[in-house]
Structure formats: C-alpha cells, structure tokens
Amino acid sequence: MTSSASWRAASAWSLGALEVLPGTDKDGYLRNLADWSPAVAEEIAQQSGITLTAAHWQVIELAQAFYRTYDLSPDMRPLVKWVRAKLGEEKGSSLHLLKLFPGSPARLTAKIAGLPRPTNCL
Template structure:
C-alpha cells in the first residue's frame, strides 16, 4: 500500500504504518493524522517528537504504560496520564501516536 503525499508515493503496511521509518516527515505525519481523523495541534506535536526521541533512545515504540511514564517525565504529571493521551490520540494512544510519528507498531498493540 502507498500514501500519496505531495505527488510522492510513501509505502505503508496494511495497518498504515510506514514501511521505511526514514521516509517520515512532518508532512507525512499530517497525512497519517488525517487518515486517523486527527487534526494535529502543538500538544500533538510535543507527544509525536517525544515518541521519536523515545524510539531513538530505546529502538522500540513504547507500549501505553511506558509512553505515559515517559510523557510524565518529560512534560509533567498533568500530561503524563492515559486520559490526556487518549484525548489526543483515540482510541489507542500508543498505537495511533506511534503511527503518526512514523514509528513501528508497539509490540503489544493489536
């Protein structure tokens, strides 16, 4: 499967995750978010860039529990809550945010 972004074909798997992580750009993130019916705000971008930072450090996409703890560590306890992340990336924050951030599917997400 492919997404067409600015007349460029970008390969995605059957669930919409990028096949080649190096293809990710903010424009691609916007397109992936549109596919999820999410309009990206500055709050979304903070989480997206933190996810990419997490991946660069640990070479995995975090499951929900690890994501919540990482966001709490980086953005504070008011944002390090699953309810906050669910409000940004429904219905599955770890999965949806990882997809938009151009990362692989977290291993424990269906």
Template structure:
C-alpha cells in the same frame, strides 16, 4: 497501501504504519493524522516528537503504560496520564501516536 504526500508515494503496511521509517516527515505525519481523523495541534506534536526521540534512544516504540510514565516524567504529570493521551489519540495513544510518528507498531498492541 501507499499514501500520497507532496506527489510522492509513501509505502505503508496493511495497518497504515510506514514500511520505511526514513520516509517520515512532518508532511507525512500530517497525512497519516488526516487518515486517522486527528487534527494535529502543538500538544499532538509534543507527543509525536517525544516518541521519535524515545525510539531514537531505545530502538523500540513504547507500550502505552511506558509511554504514559515517560511523558509524565518529561512533560509533567498533567500530560503523563491516560485520560490526556486518549483525548489526543482516541484510538490508542501508543498505537495511533506511533503511527503518526512514523514508528513501528508498539509491542503489545493488537
């Protein structure tokens, strides 16, 4: 089921994840976020950009436990905890943030 972004049709799978990771842009992220009822703030972008860098380096979308630890290391303890991440992404920090970041569904997510 495709989403429309700037007059372009972007292909997504049945769960809303991008079929082609190269289709991602900030506009696409904002459109996905809108569909997820997430108002993107600087804090959301910080996590999304972190995830994209992580994926570039490891070629895998991290599960929530790995994500929490890695964010804590890079962005500080106050951001590297489940409570903070669930406030930003209530439907699951790894699952929802990866979708907005244009990454595949993390392994271990149902």
C-alpha cells in the same frame, strides 16, 4: 496547489476515499523510518481523523525520542511514563493521551510519528 497538496498528489495514490501513502504496511505504518516527515505525519493524522496541534507534536516528538533511546516503539504504559517524566503529571496521563489520540494512543502516536507498531498494543 499548496506545497502540502502537491506533496500528497506526488506521493500518494487514491483508492476510493482512502489515500494510501507509499511505503506503508496494510495497517498504515511506515515501512521505512526515513520516509517520515511532518507532511507525512499530517497526512497520516488526517486519515485517522486527527488535526495535529502543538500538544500532539509534543507527544509525537517524545515518542520518536523514546524510539531513538530504546530502539522500540513505546507501548501505552511506557509512553505515559515517558511523557510524564518529560512534560509533567497533567500531560503524562492516560486520559490526556486518549484525548489527543483516541482509541489506542500508543498505536496512533507510533503510526503518526513514523514508528513501528508497538509490540504489546492490541
């Protein structure tokens, strides 16, 4: 069993086709930031239908830096501005973030990054 698979077997329980990570709320957000790890991020992303790439990890790390700086998860507009300031115009656009995190980039990024749900996201 690979380390990722053994981690999942030890840390998650199965509910039909859905794996539920320990310490998450009903929407899948971690209740405790300290429970986050890259393996947890991979599992949450996989459950959301996303295979994480280097581009995803850049945004995840920036969302975590935003949280450390402001003590809140970035909503869409602040996330776009933060990514633009750190990675430039091309990557700091709503369209780029939507391609990486379809649906609601701020919510999905926060969930995968182990952050609380952004307050102003629908």
